[in-house]
Amino acid sequence: MVFLEQSAHYVFGKHPLAxxxxxxxxxxNRRAVYYFKRYLARVSKVPFLSPQVFxxxxxxxxxxxxxxxxAVGLLFELYETFRKYDPDxxxxxxxxxxxTLLRDFDMIDQYLIGDPKALFDYISEAQTIARWNLxxxxxxxxxxxxTSNTERYFKLFENIYNVYNDLHNELxxxxxxxxxxxxxxxxxxxxxxxxxxxxxxxxYFIGFNAFSKSEEKVIEKLVKANLAEMLWDCDDYFMxxxxxxxxxxLLRRYKASGKFGSWNxxxxxxxxxxxxxxxIGVENATLQTKVAGNIYAEILAENPAIPxxxxxxxxxxxxxxxxxxxxxxxxxxxxxxxxLKGSMLFTLIDAIFELQQNIVEFxxxxxxxxxVPKYSHRHIFKVLNHPFCRKYEQMNFxxxxxxxxxxxxxxxxxxxxxxxxVYLSEEEIIGxxxxxxxxxILFTRWGDNPQKALKSFYDLIDELRSVYRESKDAIETxxxxxxxxxxxxxxxxxxxxxxxxLKSFKHFLxxxxxxxxxxxxGEPIANLQIMGMLxxxxxxxxxxxxxxxxxxxxxxxxxxxxxxxxDASIEFGLPVQSDQNAIMSYHFFRLLQxxxxxxxxYVIPSGEGVSGGATEKSRFILQIENxxxxxxxxxxxxxxxxxxxxxxxxxxxxxxEIRKTPDILLNISQLISGKGIYPTYLNEYLHCTMKFxxxxxxxxxxxxxxxxxxxxxxxxxxxxxxxxxxxxxxGPMITKELIDLIVTEIPKRxxxxxxxxxxxxxxxxxxxxxxxxxxxxxLEDFFKQQKESQVFPYQxxxxxxxxxxxxxxDVLGKVQKVKIAGRVDRIEKEGNTIKVIDYKTGRVGKKExxxxxxxxxxxxxxxxxxxxxxxxxxxxxxxLKSIAQDxxxxxxGERLENHDVKAKIYSFRNMKENxxxxxxxxxxxxxxxxxxxxxxxxxNLIKEMxxxxxxxxxxxxxxxxxxxxxxxxxxx
Numbered sequence: 021m022v023f024l025e026q027s028a029h030y031v032f033g034k035h036p037l038a039x040x041x042x043x044x045x046x047x048x049n050r051r052a053v054y055y056f057k058r059y060l061a062r063v064s065k066v067p068f069l070s071p072q073v074f075x076x077x078x079x080x081x082x083x084x085x086x087x088x089x090x091a092v093g094l095l096f097e098l099y100e101t102f103r104k105y106d107p108d109x110x111x112x113x114x115x116x117x118x119x120t121l122l123r124d125f126d127m128i129d130q131y132l133i134g135d136p137k138a139l140f141d142y143i144s145e146a147q148t149i150a151r152w153n154l155x156x157x158x159x160x161x162x163x164x165x166x167t168s169n170t171e172r173y174f175k176l177f178e179n180i181y182n183v184y185n186d187l188h189n190e191l192x193x194x195x196x197x198x199x200x201x202x203x204x205x206x207x208x209x210x211x212x213x214x215x216x217x218x219x220x221x222x223x224y225f226i227g228f229n230a231f232s233k234s235e236e237k238v239i240e241k242l243v244k245a246n247l248a249e250m251l252w253d254c255d256d257y258f259m260x261x262x263x264x265x266x267x268x269x270l271l272r273r274y275k276a277s278g279k280f281g282s283w284n285x286x287x288x289x290x291x292x293x294x295x296x297x298x299x300i301g302v303e304n305a306t307l308q309t310k311v312a313g314n315i316y317a318e319i320l321a322e323n324p325a326i327p328x329x330x331x332x333x334x335x336x337x338x339x340x341x342x343x344x345x346x347x348x349x350x351x352x353x354x355x356x357x358x359x360l361k362g363s364m365l366f367t368l369i370d371a372i373f374e375l376q377q378n379i380v381e382f383x384x385x386x387x388x389x390x391x392v393p394k395y396s397h398r399h400i401f402k403v404l405n406h407p408f409c410r411k412y413e414q415m416n417f418x419x420x421x422x423x424x425x426x427x428x429x430x431x432x433x434x435x436x437x438x439x440x441x442v443y444l445s446e447e448e449i450i451g452x453x454x455x456x457x458x459x460x461i462l463f464t465r466w467g468d469n470p471q472k473a474l475k476s477f478y479d480l481i482d483e484l485r486s487v488y489r490e491s492k493d494a495i496e497t498x499x500x501x502x503x504x505x506x507x508x509x510x511x512x513x514x515x516x517x518x519x520x521x522l523k524s525f526k527h528f529l530x531x532x533x534x535x536x537x538x539x540x541x542g543e544p545i546a547n548l549q550i551m552g553m554l555x556x557x558x559x560x561x562x563x564x565x566x567x568x569x570x571x572x573x574x575x576x577x578x579x580x581x582x583x584x585x586x587d588a589s590i591e592f593g594l595p596v597q598s599d600q601n602a603i604m605s606y607h608f609f610r611l612l613q614x615x616x617x618x619x620x621x622y623v624i625p626s627g628e629g630v631s632g633g634a635t636e637k638s639r640f641i642l643q644i645e646n647x648x649x650x651x652x653x654x655x656x657x658x659x660x661x662x663x664x665x666x667x668x669x670x671x672x673x674x675x676x677e678i679r680k681t682p683d684i685l686l687n688i689s690q691l692i693s694g695k696g697i698y699p700t701y702l703n704e705y706l707h708c709t710m711k712f713x714x715x716x717x718x719x720x721x722x723x724x725x726x727x728x729x730x731x732x733x734x735x736x737x738x739x740x741x742x743x744x745x746x747x748x749x750x751g752p753m754i755t756k757e758l759i760d761l762i763v764t765e766i767p768k769r770x771x772x773x774x775x776x777x778x779x780x781x782x783x784x785x786x787x788x789x790x791x792x793x794x795x796x797x798x799l800e801d802f803f804k805q806q807k808e809s810q811v812f813p814y815q816x817x818x819x820x821x822x823x824x825x826x827x828x829x830d831v832l833g834k835v836q837k838v839k840i841a842g843r844v845d846r847i848e849k850e851g852n853t854i855k856v857i858d859y860k861t862g863r864v865g866k867k868e869x870x871x872x873x874x875x876x877x878x879x880x881x882x883x884x885x886x887x888x889x890x891x892x893x894x895x896x897x898x899x900l901k902s903i904a905q906d907x908x909x910x911x912x913g914e915r916l917e918n919h920d921v922k923a924k925i926y927s928f929r930n931m932k933e934n935x936x937x938x939x940x941x942x943x944x945x946x947x948x949x950x951x952x953x954x955x956x957x958x959x960n961l962i963k964e965m966x967x968x969x970x971x972x973x974x975x976x977x978x979x980x981x982x983x984x985x986x987x988x989x990x991x992x
Contacts, residue, residue: 022560022614023253024052026285027226028059030251031071035222037064043071044220048227050075051355052558054544056226072220076228076235077199083213084205086197091535092513092528094122094198101186105179111520115527120581125184126200127584130232131594132207137181142588144178207234210241223248227558229606230270233593243281250280253558255613257290257648258606265643266598267605289613294654296617299641301624302662306340308567308621311662313344315565315619316548320348329549329561331611334568336362341550341567352548355555357537358495360506365499366533368406369477373526375399376466376473380443393465394443397436403462404429408484408496412458415487428453458483470525477507498538506532553607560614569622572635574608575601608640620644676990677971678713687717688965689836696824696839699891702961706884708975714986717972735791736861739928740845742766742773742799743859744819747846751816752912759807766799798861798928805931811850817912818847823898825906829959831966838962842891842898847911853920854903854911855936856895863929864888869937877941881957884977892923892937897954899923900947 021029035043047053053073060070074082081088089097095118102109133139191197197205206213223242228250231239242248258268259275275283302308312330319328332338335356345352360366380394403409409429417427432452436444444452446465453459461479466472481504488497510528520528549561553574568574579597582589589596612618622637649655680688691697705712714720746769750758770792824841846857868888871880880886881893899921902909909915925935940946941953964970974981974990981987 023227024056024558024560025059025062027224027251028056028063030284031224032060032063037066037068039221040071041069042221043224044079044222045071045073045224045226046076046079047073048076048557049555050078051544051555052227055559058545080202080206081197081199083219084197084202085213086192086202086205087195088202089191089196089198090509090513091531092510093196095119095528095531096513097190097196098122098183098187101183101190102179104186105182112523115524117583119531120583121180122198123580124583125187126198127582127594128184129200129204130234131592132204132233132237133592133594136184139584139588139592140181140184142591143583143585144180203232203234207237210238214238214242215245215247221247224251225249226251227253229254229267229610230599230603231274240279243279248281249284251284252286253610253613254286255290255609256286256288257651258609259286263647263651265605265609266602267609269599269602271606287613290609290648291652292654293616293652295612295615295652295656297644297649297655297657298619299637299645299657299659300619300621300662301637301659302621303624305334305337305568305623307662308623309337309341309344311621312341312565312567312619313346316349317346319563319617320346325547326563327547327549327561328563328565329551329556329559329611330565330567331556332356332550332552332567333570333574335359335552337567338550349548351546352550353544353546355549355551357539360499360502360533360536360538361530363499364407365496365503368403368408369503369529369533371399371403371406372462372476372480375403375462377522392443393467394445395449395463397442397444400436400444400449400463401433404432408487409458409462412484412487426454428456428459466522468522470520470522473522473525474507474511477503481507495538502536502538503533506536553604556607556611559611561611562615563617563619564611564615565619565621566608567621569620569638569641570635571638574638574640575604605640675974676710677973678710679971680966680968684713684717685966685968691716692962692965693837693839696841697958697962699842699894702894703884703887703890705961705965706882706890707887707977707980708984709972710974710990711980711984711986713972714989720986720989735795736859738770738773739795739799739861740820740859741776742769742795743846745769745773747816747819751819753813753815754810756807756812759803763800763803766796766803770795770799801931802926802928809932809934815849815912816846817849817854818844820845821847823895823902825898825901827955829955829962831963836962836966838958840894840898840958842895844895847899849912849916849919852918853922854899854916856892856899856921856923858891858895858923858925860888860925860927861929862927864925864927864935865930866933866935869925869935877939878953878957882961884975888925889937892925893939893954896921896923896937896939897951901951904947904951 031043031045032040045056047056053075057070057073095115098118098121099109099111099114102114128136128139188201191201225239225248229252239248239250243250252271254268254271257263258265259272260268261272274280300311302311316328316330319326330341332341338354338356338358339362342354375395378394378396378399380392380396413427413429417429432449435441435452441448446463449463450459453463458480461476461483464472464476466476481500485497485500488500506529510525510532513528549559566574571577577597584594586596588594620641622641625636644655645657649657678684701712701716704715746762746765750762774792820843822841822843824839826837826839829836829838844856845859848855848857868886869892871877871886871889872883875883881890903917903919903921907915920938922936922938924937927933927935940950943949944953981990984990
């Protein structure tokens with residue numbers, strides 16, 4: 021017989037049927053009330069009027085005669101009371117610490133602190149400062165100086181006692197109380213409210229293990245008057261002082277005092293009965309739910325009628341557990357409710373507040389910082405990609421390919437990414453959304469007006485409700501309804517009191533959201549109960565599965581915020597963390613009393629498993645292993661290991677390759693003859709043929725994102741564009757005197773180039789501002805180095821010139837047209853020498869342009885690591901072949917023949933080193949020999965590209981993979 025069933029039999033047997041209606045039964049919570057009534061109904065074969073059965077909080081609220089005030093309403097009452105003593109108290113600062121103070125008031129009242137003023141004096145910061153000053157004075161150090169702010173701060177704490185009294189009086193006048201106040205009122209007036217009132221003939225307090233001082237006083241008086249009786253659920257194991265088990269700390273004291281009457285009952289289940297306990301370590305928290313689901317599936321297969329509880333010590337596991345139960349599990353009850361704060365709806369609400377509160381700071385032309393209300397692209401993407409908004413998108417828009425209405429969500433993302441728009445105004449983002457209703461709701465600015473925020477949330481619910489009505493998603497629809505009721509409550513409470521700002525509105529909204537949960541409408545007496553630890557009070561199950569039995573979770577190490585320091589709590593008899601741990605210990609061991617099969621799951625600490633990330637297993641497990649199991653030899657402990665099903669073969673596929681099909685070969689051939697092979701293409705092919713395939717043959721797009729900071733490519737393009745504009749405006753002849761003028765123009769030139777092509781970036785602050793200064797310095801150093809090392813005057817023949825050559829070759833018996841091309845940053849003419857220039861914003865060293873000793877030039881030109889040398893070789897080849905064989909090839913409007921051609925790199929981070937080459941092959945050092953040998957090397961590479969027997973494969977160089985845009989496809 022379980023405890024509540026035994027209690028129901030006891031109460032029923034003590035009274036005639038007619039008298040039961042005059043009996044009052046008090047239990048720890050409402051779930052215990054339900055089960056007690058159910059057991060009581062089973063006792064009698066004839067109908068009878070039930071006793072009044074209450075949860076303790078409901079009993080106290082009803083007997084005290086006052087209505088419980090809403091949490092937000094209580095905050096306002098406290099604020100109005102504080103204003104009597106400090107009319108200038110800041111509301112926003114007040115609400116940051118007021119909930120903590122109210123929790124302390126609640127505890128002070130529950131524990132009947134006889135002289136609250138003494139406690140408030142103890143915690144007063146003014147008193148603390150005074151003590152510090154005394155200490156400072158004693159070592160001849162100066163006293164702390166008092167300021168107006170410190171005076172106001174001390175005054176605030178000095179008035180807490182007056183505020184406490186006034187709040188009590190104001191609430192009593194209005195017929196309200198808060199929870200702790202109700203307990204104090206009942207305890208202080210127990211004679212009037214209970215003893216003299218004669219509402220009930222007898223009271224039964226069932227299943228309690230820890231009382232506050234107010235509860236003790238009420239019950240003690242009722243017991244002394246022979247009106248109350250206690251029914252305890254305790255065990256010899258934690259009641260015996262020899263074990264000193266914390267679960268029995270208070271119960272042992274209550275029993276020794278004798279003030280609660282005769283002691284009913286004390287059993288010995290833990291020390292005498294058989295129990296099978298399995299202790300199971302699991303690699304991570306969520307995986308516990310999968311294990312629990314499998315364990316319950318086994319229980320169902322053996323005996324589906326066995327009462328079972330899955331106890332979530334960490335209630336965040338509720339959602340994953342729901343999806344881990346086997347599909348055959350249909351009869352279960354969830355006692356906890358889903359937290360609204362843990363829902364997807366809350367993440368949307370939070371993202372919208374984050375979006376609305378975003379303010380961008382810019383520097384104006386005078387250098388002054390200006391705040392502009394603009395939305396960051398990151399916040400926009402976060403909101404529009406939220407599952408609620410994606411659901412809205414799916415219901416209202418389809419892809420353009422289907423010929424339906426334009427998908428404004430995709431179009432908005434595309435235009436922001438393509439334009440690299442970092443910040444958008446309200447008008448800009450609504451315009452991108454074609455003034456869609458949802459876009460207006462989300463992106464209309466609230467300013468500091470909570471009324472606008474409230475209307476926006478009402479409109480959002482209306483818009484999303486139709487979506488979820490269509491999709492028949494019960495949980496999300498319930499979340500929307502719950503949020504609507506919160507908004508209604510908030511509107512009535514807040515705006516009937518005073519005008520508040522957006523920060524305060526957010527605070528109150530989040531406070532209410534934190535309190536709300538979606539209750540599950542299940543079968544309360546189902547064989548499977550999913551519950552938190554506190555919901556298990558007074559209940560018994562034959563099989564129990566605990567999850568997250570780790571130190572820090574059970575018992576919890578989370579401390580509630582309090583203004584009352586630890587020493588003050590001890591001094592005035594208030595509960596501390598060790599008391600909470602003892603209470604949780606009782607709940608745990610009490611639940612073990614009548615259970616036969618117990619599974620205790622914990623997360624393996626990081627040191628014991630892969631990525632466990634948890635603390636060690638709970639002290640309660642250690643007590644079972646090292647104490648309880650030794651005292652009771654009938655307890656069998658086992659340690660099953662979790663085995664995971666192997667879904668994939670043990671052989672790991674480490675490499676992939678792509679065979680060249682006829683279609684792929686055709687694409688390569690068209691690339692070679694059409695768009696052509698550029699130096700970057702050749703470098704990519706030699707680095708990784710797989711990357712070349714993805715990028716140039718399959719044309720897989722790289723993932724586009726908005727960059728708030730200049731990447732290396734954008735930074736390089738910025739410098740290139742600036743230099744091109746300088747050369748066009750000041751060329752073709754560059755003199756030493758002209759360099760000085762160019763240097764003075766650099767800041768303006770950079771800004772102009774930025775505005776023309778990169779206006780979406782912000783360069784007045786942050787990393788981009790630093791990069792702008794770096795760019796100015798690099799260009800200034802570049803031109804100063806030119807002034808020192810260059811032979812003047814020199815001629816800039818071309819900038820950003822594309823040079824291309826075409827030749828035919830035989831590939832597998834077919835003629836293949838080959839186009840080799842390159843875009844040259846700058847072409848200079850110095851005397852009889854033409855220099856083909858490539859700018860590099862990174863550092864390039866001379867060694868990168870030299871062939872290794874062990875290689876001949878032909879080998880170095882196809883070495884994957886010699887990309888800089890290869891690029892200059894191709895530039896030299898393109899220029900020499902164009903000059904020698906293309907009569908229409910002009911440079912600077914002239915036909916230039918009989919000139920030397922050199923290729924050169926200007927490295928902005930290595931200005932002083934001459935990075936110039938004039939390549940030739942040993943077996944034929946002439947110009948035509950160079951061209952012929954170069955085309956031979958290129959032909960070999962082209963043949964390899966078009967060889968159907970040579971697949972595209974991954975590189976062996978993992979460093980290349982780290983920077984590759986396609987590593988996600990390769991799985992590297």
